[in-house]
Amino acid sequence: MTNDEIIDHYSALARATADGRIVADCGPDAFEEGCFGAASYDDTSALPYGAVRASLGCGNPVAVADLCPGETVLDLGSGGGIDVLLSARRVGPSGKAYGLDASSDMLALARRNAEQAGVANVEFLQGGIEGVPLPDRSVDVVISNCVINLSDDKAAVLAEAFRVLRPGGRFGVSDVVVDGDVDPARRLAAEQRIGCVAGALPASEYRGLLAATGFVGIRITLTASHGDGVHSATVQAVRPTAGPGMEIRPMRPADAEQVLAIYQAGLDTGQASFETTAPSWEGFAAGKLPHLRYVAADTATGQVLGWVAASQVSARPVYAGVVEHSVYVHPGCQAQGVGRALLEAFISASEDAGVWTIQSGIFGENTASLALHQAVGFRVLGTRECIGCHHGVWRDVLMVERRSSAVGGGGRSR
Template sequence: MDSAETYANVKDHYAEIARCTAVADHAEDYQEKVATAFGYKLEDLRSLPRNANLGVGCGNPLATANVEKGETVIDLGCGGGIDVLLAASKVGLGGKAVGVDMTKDMLDLARRNAEKAGLSNVSFIEASITSIPLDSSVADCIISNCVGNLVPELDKPLVFREMFRLLKPGGRIAISDILAKKAFPSEVKENISLYVGCVAGASEVRDYERYLKDAGFEGVLIFNTNSDLNVYKEMLQAEQPKYNGSPSRPQSQNSSCSCCNAGSCCSLQKGEFQGRAESILKLNFNNWAGSFRVYAIKPKFEIEPAIAPSKE
C-alpha cells in the first residue's frame, strides 16, 4: 500500500468504529478488559461517558505524563476521547486539553462525550498528526495512545517533528504505542486488518528512538510494559467478515454492526483477514511486538552551534 491508501484504510476503519457506538454489554466488557489490561483504573474508565473508551488503545499515556493543574495537554489521535477527557479533568479549569484526530466521526463522538462529561476546557481539531494547525510552543505535554504505529513509515519522522514544534521548551511527551521487537513475518506485515489493528505498522524500538532524537528530543526513555497483546485476538476474531452468500460482499456495510461481536465493526475488512485468520490467530503477538511507554523532553534551551575560531 502507498501512503494515501494506508491513510484511507485507517480513516475508514476508525470511522466505522466511531459509528458503531450502540454496542452490546459484552462489547463494553471487552473494552474495559483491554483498557485495564493496559493500565487504566476502572474508576477512571467509569467516570467517563460510556463510549469514550473504545477498547482500541495499547496503554495509558497519562500514567507517565505527570499532568498538573493549569497545563495545556495535546492528545494526538484522540479517538472517542478517553485520554483527552481524563487530561482535561487533571488540568482543571485553568488548563486546556486539545484532542487531534483525522477522523471526523471520531471527533464527533469525542465532542459528544466531552459535552456529556460537562468539560468546558477541552477542544478538538480535525487534522493529520503530521501537520497540526496550532502555533508552535503551545503545549506543556503531548500524549498519544497507540497512534504512531498507524502512520506510514515514511511519514513517521514528521509526527515527532510536529510534537517537538508544538511543545514549549522543557515540555514533554508521554506516549503509549505498539513497537516491534523484531521484523514481522510477511503474513503479519502485509495484513491490512493487523495494520489498522495497530500491529503490522509498528516501528522497531531502535527506529522509534532514532525518530525522537532526530527531532531534537532528549532524555528519551522507551520501556516495554509487558502487557499481553494477545488480548487483541478477541477483537480480531470478531472482525472476520460474515458473508451473505457472496465471497465479495460482507453481510453488513452500514453502521448497524450486525456483523460485530466486540466494540468495533468488521465491514471494512473485505476478505483480507478472512483468508489468513487461522494462521494469524495462532501467532503469539508478544513474541513480535509489545506495548511500550515512551517519554522524552524538549530541551529548555536551544544549543547554539559551535562557531569555529577566526583565523584572522
Template sequence: MSETLDRQDATQLREAVRQRYATAAQLTLAGEPGSCCGPSGCCADTSADPITADLYDADAAPSETALGASLGCGNPTVLIDLAPGQDVLDLGSGGGLDVLLSARRVAPDGTAYGVDMTEEMLRLAERNRAEAGIENARFLRGTIEDLPLPDDSVDVVISNCVINLSTDKDRVLAEAFRVLRPGGRFAVADIVLLRDLEPRLMTVVELWTGCISGALTTEDYQAKLRNAGFDNATVQLTREYTDEDLHDLAGTVEDALPDSLTVADAVTGLAGAFASAFIRADKAE
C-alpha cells in the first residue's frame, strides 16, 4: 500500500478511518474515553497509548470530556502564537479540543473552526463546546480534501494527527493553502516516517487508520508543502517511540497481521520508522 491508491482502495481506507473514529466518538458519548490514534485501536484508556498520552495540561483543558476525547499525536496549540481577532481552522477537529483551546485565544472577535467528516465526532465536539461555554467555535461537516470555507478566510491552519490519514495529501495541502489569507500560517502536529515501511506492513489497514502507514517521510512532507505554494516548510521531531511502546501498539493488531508477519516482526519493522512531529509553513503576503 502506498499513497498512490486507486479509487476503490482510497474509498475503502476513508471508510475504515471514518468507522474507527466514529467508534471512538461513540465510546466517549457513552461515557468511555476512546483512543484511536495508534494501531492499538479504540480503547477505553488513552493513557495506555504512547502516541496520545501526556500532550496537554489538564488544568488548561476546556473540559475533562474534551481532554479525554483527544486522539492526536501532539498539541498544535503550542506550535504557534494566536492573537485575539484571528480566525483559525482545525483540519479533522474530532472532539474539538484544539478548536476550543484556540477559540479562547482568539476571543472575543476571532473564530475557531473545526472541520470533520464524522457525524459522531461533530456531535461530540458540539457537546464539548456547550459544556465549556465557548461561543466563538464553529464545527463544520466536510472533508479536509474539500474544505467548506471560502478562499482567504483564515489566518492559521492547525491539525492534530489527521493529515497522515488522508489518501490525497496533495489535495489537503492545496486546500489548506487556498483557505489561508496572505501571510497566513500552517502549524500542525502529525506522524512522519523516518524511513519507508516494508511492504508487508503497508498492507495492514489498521496501521493506516492508526496514523502510521499513511504518514509521509519528512522530506516528502516538506516537498508537498512547497508544491502547494507554501514557504519556509520545516519538520521538527517531537517524540520517538521505544520498543516497549511499539509492543503496546502492535500487540493489539495481531489479528490483522498477514500470516507471514508476527507481532515481533511488526515491532522490528516499526522500530525507528516513525515519530511525532511539528510541521510548520507560511503563505506569503
C-alpha cells in the first residue's frame, strides 16, 4: 500500500472504533493466538475500552522501553493511544508522552481516549513518522508498535528517531520482521493472513539500518512466529551516550576537513603514531572500515571534537572479528571526556558488528592514551621494543587489546 492508502486504511479503522465496532488489522486466528492487538498487554483494566479496542500492534513496546518517572517518550504511529496512555502512567506527572500519527481520525480517537482516562501529561501530534515535528534531542525514549514496517522509507524513520533522542536515549519498538528473503508467494500468504507484513525487513537488514543511523547496543528478539518466515519482534537500541553539549554520530564525508585536521594535530605532537602526515580523505576512507567510524560533535556548532575509526587487521576469515582502531581528540578538547565517549560508543558498535578483539599500539610516553584505554577495558599485552624509528629516535610501542565478553571467545586468554 502507498502511504495515502495506509492512512486511509487506519482512518477507517479509527472511525469503526468510534462507532463501537470491533476492529482488527489481521485475521481472527492471529488475535486468538495472542500475537496481535491488546492480547499483548498484561493489564489494560485501567484504560478506556476505546483505546483497548483500537489496539492494532504486534507487541507491547512499553514493556521493553524501561520507562522511568520524569522521562519524555515518543510513540511513532500512536493509533488509538494505548501505548501513549501506558507510557504516560509510567513516566508520571513530571514526564510526558507524545503520540505521532498521520491519521486525523486516529488522533481524534486518541485524544478522546486520553480525556476519558484523565491523563494530562500527553500530547498528540499529526505527521508522518519520516518527519517528526519535534526538536533535536528532545525525548528520552522512542517507541512504536507494528508501524515502522509499513513505512517505505525506514532509513528516514530511524534517522528521525535518532535525531529526536537525547544522547543515551533509548529506542524500543515492537515490529514485524522476516527470515531472510521470503519468497513473494509466502509473503503474500502472510499478508493475507495477518495484514501488516507489507514492507517488513529481514532482521539483519533492520540491524544494519540501525547501525548505519548511529545506534548502538542493538538487540532484535523474535517474540512470536506467524508462519511463512514472518515474526513479531522487539527491536532495542541506544543513541550513544555523550557529555553535555556533545553528541556521538557516524562520520560523514562532510566531516573530512575537520577529521583530517584533528588527525594532523595529533601527529604533530609526535606521540600519536609513526606517521607524520595525515592521508587524503580518499586514502583515509579506503583504509577504514565504513561501518565503524564515529565523530564527537558539538551540538550547538557542529564542530568535530574528535573521531574514532577501525581498520581491518587481516583478510583471512579467522580474523573477521579482529580490528585495529585509532582515536584522536581535538587539542583544545582533551581531558573533557571526548575520547572516552568515542571509545565507549565504538566498543558497543563493534560488538554489534561481531567484533571480538580491538587492538592498537600506543607509545609508552603517551600516558593519557594508555590510561584512557585501560579505563574502558583494554589491557597491555606487551612491549615491542625499538620497533620503529621516529624523528631519529627508535621507539617502543605498547600493544593493547580489548577482548569482548559478549562476542567470540568471551574474552578468554589462551
